[in-house]
Amino acid sequence: MSIEKLLDELYSYSLHGIKLGLQNIEKICSAMGNPEKDYKIIHVAGTNGKGSTSTTIENVLIESGKKVGKYTSPHILKFNERICANGEEISDSDIAYYYSYVKNIIEKLGITPTFFEVTTAMMFKYFSDKKMEYVVLEVGMGGKYDATNIVDADICVITNVSLDHTEFLGKTIYEIACEKAGIIKKNSRVVVGSSEPDFIRAIEEKTSNYTNVISKYKDATHKLDFEKFKTYINIGNESYEYSLFGEYQYKNFLCALEVFKMLGLPEDIIKKGVSQTVWQCRFEIIKKEKLLILDGAHNEDGVKTLCETLKIGFKKEEIVSIVSILKDKDSNGIVKKLETCVGDIIFTSLSENKRGQSAKELYEQFENKNNKQYYEDIKIAYETAKNFKDKKVILICGSFYLLSKFKEEVLKNEI
Structure with missing residues (x-):
């Protein structure tokens, strides 16, 4: 099985949703000999x-x-x-091995774990084997x-x-x-x-x-x-x-x-x-002219603290932000916080994600549409942001899914 098909199968466990509880992971880890210890x-x-x-x-x-x-x-x-x-990402071959290992245990146990439970079990065993x-x-x-x-x-x-x-x-x-x-x-x-x-x-x-x-x-x-x-x-x-x-x-x-x-x-x-610590999408500077920032702020508190930083270095009118927010987040609260430090907002779409919203859906939630616009296509949203002549900063935020999409669909063709 190719790594793409294997990961598709692994991601399919997400269909089981989020189930908070320890019963499944306890059974799996016990069957593995409790590598987490x-x-x-x-x-x-x-x-x-x-x-x-x-x-x-x-x-x-x-x-x-x-x-x-x-x-x-x-x-x-x-x-x-x-x-x-030791700072190195798990290899595709190890993903395949540990997924197969955990999958075999799941089948023997006759349980239906979530994506996160399967991934967590793989991790515990992998780190044990890596000593x-x-x-x-x-x-x-x-x-x-x-x-x-x-x-x-x-x-x-x-x-x-x-x-x-x-x-x-x-x-x-x-x-x-x-x-x-x-x-x-x-x-x-x-x-x-x-x-x-x-x-x-x-x-x-x-x-x-x-x-x-x-x-x-x-x-x-x-x-x-x-x-x-x-x-x-x-x-x-x-x-x-x-x-x-x-x-x-x-x-x-x-x-x-x-x-x-x-x-x-x-x-x-x-x-x-x-x-020397590096962590992507946390006030990650992609370009310095004009400044392009990617930040994983995706809730009110995250946006509030992001704005605290931006207010120190820039005027509100100098920043345009490209934003998309998941349905299960407080879009109104997030945007209100963002408007304290950002002059213009361009909404874009994450409708391909089952938790995502279209750009139009986001835009229409706001009675005050001043300094707001929307483009479903993230590439058009970015080109629009670049065309603001008076802006020093383009900020991408609102969801980690948006940052991933931006890197995959826009940055790979630019840098």
């Missing part, structure tokens, strides 16, 4: 910032000489991005009933909580925080990146053994460099050059830094590792 786990949850924090931790641990696996989602361009060993020392494990959604949560993590990181996936996780910050705090186990050391009272209440109901980096590093300072697009951070006598850029990346950095402190990593290794 073969390495130390750093478990990362949170509404936003999971991927950046996970990748920073991964990069510094590799720099320190450890054998490190990382599991993240979603992917942008190809499935292989989800499972990385990883550490695995940085990003939660798919929530925490308590997420398929990754059969592990007994050494360190748990919960970056933040905002209202997202409310149909699955709860209607309030406290309810969602309780779900995310579900990754905390009896002996876990815990790092959190928010002081929101309902969030902290949920954490303290699970453990008193946690470090709030916002409180611990309250005297730290940071500065954004809009020429090099780096984040410079000062903590006491130490200075760090963080290669991930943005106001929101500062808190992600602090979460990762606290993990390094818990692991006793030396400062020179930390500084080198954080200066």
Whole structure:
């Protein structure tokens, strides 16, 4: 079977939808001999910032000489991005082998797992066979009933909580925080990146053994460099050059830094590792003339923190944004936040995705259509954005599916 057909078969498990619960993954992992117990786990949850924090931790641990696996989602361009060993994406041949291995177990067990459960099982076994020392494990959604949560993590990181996936996780910050705090186990050391009272209440109901980096590093300072697009951070006598850029990346950095402190990593290794971290589609600079930015902000909190960065470096009138938003997100809330820092918005389509909307559907949701237009074709939307003579920045945001589509349909022909 070709890798394309194999991945189509693997993606077909998505038809089973999202099923929060641990029964399937527990059965599969038990049948595999519980490979998830073969390495130390750093478990990362949170509404936003999971991927950046996970990748920073991964990069510094590799720099320190450890054998490190990382599991993240979603992917942008190809499935292989989800499972990385020592910074290298899983190969097509290994995807085929581990999918076949897990599929055989599923058939023997007579269960119907989801796409994420199958992928998670493949990852656990792959990292065991690769003899990883550490695995940085990003939660798919929530925490308590997420398929990754059969592990007994050494360190748990919960970056933040905002209202997202409310149909699955709860209607309030406290309810969602309780779900995310579900990754905390009896002996876990815990790092959190928010002081929101309902969030902290949920954490303290699970453990008193946690470090709030916002409180611990309250005297730290940071500065954004809009020429090099780096984040410079000062903590006491130490200075760090963080290669991930943005106001929101500062808190992600602090979460990762606290993990390094818990692991006793030396400062020179930390500084080198954080200066070389790369994570696509998080304020990713594609072109500097005119500035083309791709950012994975896809909920109100993500757009709010993105705008905090943009407001520091640019005037509202200097930015045009190409946007598409999934049906299950709060389009109105997201666009209202975006309008605080963006002068013009061009809606485009993700209607090929079962959760996506057409450009016209998005456009017609807004009574105030000033500075808004729509083009179903993403290439036309981009050409229109480029023709704004007074703009310094083109921003692509609203969904990771949009960023993937933009890279595949527009960038591959341009760069």
